[in-house]
Amino acid sequence: MKEPEDQPKNDLCRGLAQLLEITDDDVVTAMRDLPGYLDITPGDFRELYEHAYAYAVSRLTHNLHASQVMVRDVVSVGPATPLTEVAETMARAAISGVVVVDEGRPVGVISERDFLSRLGGGRQVSFMEIIAGCLGSKGCAVVPLKEERAEELMSSPVVSVGEREPLCVVADRFHDHKINRVVVVDDGGRLAGILTRHDLVRAIFGTVEAI
Amino acid sequence: MRLSDYLAKMRPTTTCPPRVSMVEIGWSWLGAFLGIAAVAFANYRILAGTDYVMVIGSFGASAVLLYGAIKSPLAQPRNLIGGHVVSGVIGVACYQLLHPWMWVACAVAVATAIAVMHALRCLHPPGGATALIAVIGSGKIHALGYLYALIPAGLGAVVMLFVAVTVNNLASTRRYPEYWW
Numbered sequence: 001m002k003e004p005e006d007q008p009k010n011d012l013c014r015g016l017a018q019l020l021e022i023t024d025d026d027v028v029t030a031m032r033d034l035p036g037y038l039d040i041t042p043g044d045f046r047e048l049y050e051h052a053y054a055y056a057v058s059r060l061t062h063n064l065h066a067s068q069v070m071v072r073d074v075v076s077v078g079p080a081t082p083l084t085e086v087a088e089t090m091a092r093a094a095i096s097g098v099v100v101v102d103e104g105r106p107v108g109v110i111s112e113r114d115f116l117s118r119l120g121g122g123r124q125v126s127f128m129e130i131i132a133g134c135l136g137s138k139g140c141a142v143v144p145l146k147e148e149r150a151e152e153l154m155s156s157p158v159v160s161v162g163e164r165e166p167l168c169v170v171a172d173r174f175h176d177h178k179i180n181r182v183v184v185v186d187d188g189g190r191l192a193g194i195l196t197r198h199d200l201v202r203a204i205f206g207t208v209e210a211i
Numbered sequence: 212m213r214l215s216d217y218l219a220k221m222r223p224t225t226t227c228p229p230r231v232s233m234v235e236i237g238w239s240w241l242g243a244f245l246g247i248a249a250v251a252f253a254n255y256r257i258l259a260g261t262d263y264v265m266v267i268g269s270f271g272a273s274a275v276l277l278y279g280a281i282k283s284p285l286a287q288p289r290n291l292i293g294g295h296v297v298s299g300v301i302g303v304a305c306y307q308l309l310h311p312w313m314w315v316a317c318a319v320a321v322a323t324a325i326a327v328m329h330a331l332r333c334l335h336p337p338g339g340a341t342a343l344i345a346v347i348g349s350g351k352i353h354a355l356g357y358l359y360a361l362i363p364a365g366l367g368a369v370v371m372l373f374v375a376v377t378v379n380n381l382a383s384t385r386r387y388p389e390y391w392w
Contacts, residue, residue, distance in 0.1 A: 036282055
């Protein structure tokens with residue numbers, strides 16, 4: 001008998017289980033594929049399957065670790081890097097976020113969201129609002145950022161996970177902090193990689209397919 | 212529980228499983244024919260004129276499972292043999308202890324057989340009939356005493372199991388048993 005904490009409790013596991021949900025019709029069709037009488041109703045089989053699938057997702061997310069899924073090639077900037085350079089770096093690498101690293105340790109994260117919220121004076125503004133402002137008489141809202149450095153804009157402290165944390169912990173971190181990426185650190189607290197929601201979903205479905 | 216919740220439980224939740232193929236039906240027929248033929252031949256030809264019996268009504272029910280629903284846990288060897296022997300003992304005990312109150316003996320025999328089969332993980336629906344038959348009789352069955360649990364209940368089950376293992380595995384689409392014990 002499994003303990004309740006083994007059951008997937010985060011929204012990601014439940015979401016995945018729902019994505020692969022099967023219907024009674026699926027079961028009836030599958031029953032036609034197999035010769036012989038099966039001593040279970042389609043509804044009971046579906047229920048059993050859903051429970052087993054949730055356990056499988058839970059097992060996968062417990063056994064896979066952050067280091068197996070993270071992207072190691074992280075684009076980073078220093079705390080003193082001018083925002084002009086930060087923006088150029090992000091544009092060149094076509095990414096929506098960079099890690100701010102000070103002597104190997106992640107100290108903050110800058111994302112598109114940080115730029116937009118700074119431009120809105122703390123309020124989250126949309127890209128189109130900035131365009132509209134620039135095109136209007138107010139002048140370009142982005143210009144004041146020119147003098148600022150990475151450490152002034154970055155979100156900190158960094159939400160991070162250890163390399164050896166299981167994916168279920170990573171998923172909980174996404175959910176609890178309402179974020180889309182976490183920084184992965186090694187045992188010494190140094191930047192090891194970055195892990196997005198996208199990586200997580202791909203890892204789990206990739207593993208499911210491999211099996 | 213509210214009455215509406217209680218009544219809602221009577222609404223269907225799913226559909227009836229699909230019909231099996233004609234080939235499958237053919238194998239079910241053949242297995243059942245051979246399995247019942249074996250015990251019935253022993254009963255009417257070999258044991259005729261003796262005090263022994265080899266065929267009891269519950270074997271008809273076992274045949275449904277052994278040859279018609281072979282993937283069911285209820286149809287596996289442990290359930291078949293365990294179910295008949297355990298229920299046979301319980302049925303005979305109930306008759307011997309409770310026969311002055313036949314209706315009580317019947318009810319206790321079947322209910323207890325189900326409970327014990329559950330507890331021993333050998334639930335086999337025909338076992339309920341085996342227990343009931345031990346109470347109802349014939350006189351010939353009553354005269355067997357506890358031997359009834361071994362012959363016909365246990366031995367007949369073994370013979371039908373032998374036929375099930377032999378015949379079911381001849382079919383390319385069948386594999387029996389799923390577990391022995």
